[in-house]
Amino acid sequence: MSIILEAEHLTKIFRKKGSAPLKAVDDISFQLKAGETLGIVGESGSGKSTLAKLLTRLTDPTSGTLKYEGKDITMLKGNGLRELYGNMQMVFQDPVSSFDPRRTLGDGIGESLRNRGMKKEEIQKRVEEVLEQAGLDPRFAARYPHEVSGGQCQRAAIARALAVEPKILICDEATSALDVTIQKQIMELLQELKEQHGLSFIFICHNLALVQMFCDRVLVLYEGRIVESGTPDEIIQSPGEVYTKKLIESVFE
Numbered sequence: 001m002s003i004i005l006e007a008e009h010l011t012k013i014f015r016k017k018g019s020a021p022l023k024a025v026d027d028i029s030f031q032l033k034a035g036e037t038l039g040i041v042g043e044s045g046s047g048k049s050t051l052a053k054l055l056t057r058l059t060d061p062t063s064g065t066l067k068y069e070g071k072d073i074t075m076l077k078g079n080g081l082r083e084l085y086g087n088m089q090m091v092f093q094d095p096v097s098s099f100d101p102r103r104t105l106g107d108g109i110g111e112s113l114r115n116r117g118m119k120k121e122e123i124q125k126r127v128e129e130v131l132e133q134a135g136l137d138p139r140f141a142a143r144y145p146h147e148v149s150g151g152q153c154q155r156a157a158i159a160r161a162l163a164v165e166p167k168i169l170i171c172d173e174a175t176s177a178l179d180v181t182i183q184k185q186i187m188e189l190l191q192e193l194k195e196q197h198g199l200s201f202i203f204i205c206h207n208l209a210l211v212q213m214f215c216d217r218v219l220v221l222y223e224g225r226i227v228e229s230g231t232p233d234e235i236i237q238s239p240g241e242v243y244t245k246k247l248i249e250s251v252f253e
């Protein structure tokens with residue numbers, strides 16, 4: 001399997017006057033293979049969101065490198081970054097705030113297609129197609145973010161991510177704000193999309209049970225560092241770190 005994304009010694013240090021520098025992400029290296037689903041778990045404050053922002057180029061690392069299909073994208077900006085977002089998309093925790101409240105979901109989903117110069121009719125067709133793929137009636141395109149439920153809005157956010165036919169989907173706590181039944185439905189949808197489109201996934205989550213359902217491999221994060229890695233079963237059945245044991249107990253007991 002080819003390597004699609006590679007992080008080498010990624011580090012992010014936050015500095016604030018009057019307090020010690022904080023290493024939110026500390027020397028993280030890993031490889032994501034094409035078609036693989038990699039889970040990243042850790043307690044609150046372990047650096048998951050900061051890592052997600054580094055991987056999606058929403059923030060610059062203090063040091064380290066990030067490569068997409070072997071190409072250095074560590075400091076990518078402008079057109080290069082737009083091109084990268086054609087291959088890499090993200091889904092975040094709070095779907096409602098990820099859409100502009102003054103614009104319909106269809107407008108939001110079609111935005112990246114408009115930016116790529118796609119014609120209006122083609123955009124409409126593609127928006128309807130991805131809404132259906134995400135399990136929503138195409139008529140949802142005319143609704144505003146506040147006119148749909150949290151689960152429906154997350155489906156729309158997934159539709160938006162799919163619109164450009166990315167190769168990698170990075171989900172940062174994408175189901176955490178939803179209740180358990182809806183969470184399960186979204187997980188099933190992601191599973192289906194993975195199988196149908198051969199996407200590579202990075203699934204960032206504090207819940208090891210969800211990671212077990214969905215991921216091929218998992219990295220355990222603690223204080224910004226990877227303290228363990230393996231298949232979800234390996235990690236859950238024989239955790240090597242006290243921290244991981246506690247993380248497991250918090251979900252399974």
Ligand SMILES: Nc1ncnc2c1ncn2[C@@H]1O[C@H](COP(=O)(O)OP(=O)(O)OP(=O)(O)O)[C@@H](O)[C@H]1O
Nearest residue numbers: 014022024042043044045046047048049050051206
């Ligand atoms: N912009 C920032 N400035 C300063 N410190 C920050 C900033 N963003 C995050 N941090 C700190 O970095 C550490 C990691 O935060 P991060 O949000 O990445 O953790 P997390 O694992 O995603 O937590 P949660 O699950 O609660 O969202 C925390 O100690 C946090 O306070």
